[in-house]
Amino acid sequence: MNSCIVFPERLLIYHAGTGRSMFLGCLRVTTIFVFAFFTLVVAPTHLYAENEPLWIAGAVMASGTIPLLTVAYVSSPFVANIHLRLPQFTRYSRDLLFRYSQSLPKDAKLEITTMNFIGKPRVSLVRAADLHAVRERFGMVNYARDTKDINSKRPWWMGRAVRQFGVHGGTPLKDGSGIWDNISQTITKRSN
Known part of the structure; x- marks a missing residue:
């Protein structure tokens, strides 16, 4: 039977589709690396620089955080x-x-x-x-x-x-x- x-x-x-799934997975991982680089490397450099105002470090952190949050919000479903x-x-x-x-x-x-x-x-x-x-x-x-x-x-x-x-x-x-x-x-x- x-x-x-x-x-x-x-x-x-x-x-x-495999291509769409792979692209989205790579995009998510890339935004994680961008976030880590901007918040752990670039932002502290501007934060501890003597000649720069604090808002520059905040702007650098935002430029790493905004793409991460945008991709997370749009791609999660x-x-x-x-x-x-x-x-x-x-x-x-x-x-x-x-x-x-x-x-x-x-x-x-x-x-x-x-x-x-x-x-x-x-x-x-x-x-x-x-x-x-x-x-x-x-x-x-x-x-x-x-x-x-x-x-x-x-x-x-x-x-x-x-x-x-x-x-x-x-x-x-x-x-x-x-x-x-x-x-x-x-x-x-x-x-x-």
Whole structure:
């Protein structure tokens, strides 16, 4: 019976693209180095210089801090990929999978992978019914969920649950093409 299974239990339905993910990871790491260089090397030099006013050291620190904060704010909701956990009956044919994605049940689970600030993947298990369409952070966030209950039950050392997600564009997929489009339409309809 397993020889008839066409799709895996976790199906990749959205991938932002390797180039985009690598660029964003490099940009984040670069801003960390710029911040460290300006605050640990350049700013103390201006701070201890006898002929310069203190505001110059403050301006140098701001010029290292502002890019770091801007990149952190704008890029934190970036979604690298999304996997759909498939029930057994949908794994046997493309037609069943496509119909499942068009009438997605509320308990359908998505594994949404974002990157933390240093580029490490962070996977959030989200029910499709918990997502709603939004427009936040200058359009960088287009899906969000309520995380108050999740955060109240999490230990302090685990950090906060990811609330905002930015899903933009994406690369063509062999098996999961069109599935994310159906799911995003369903989420948008439920949000209105």
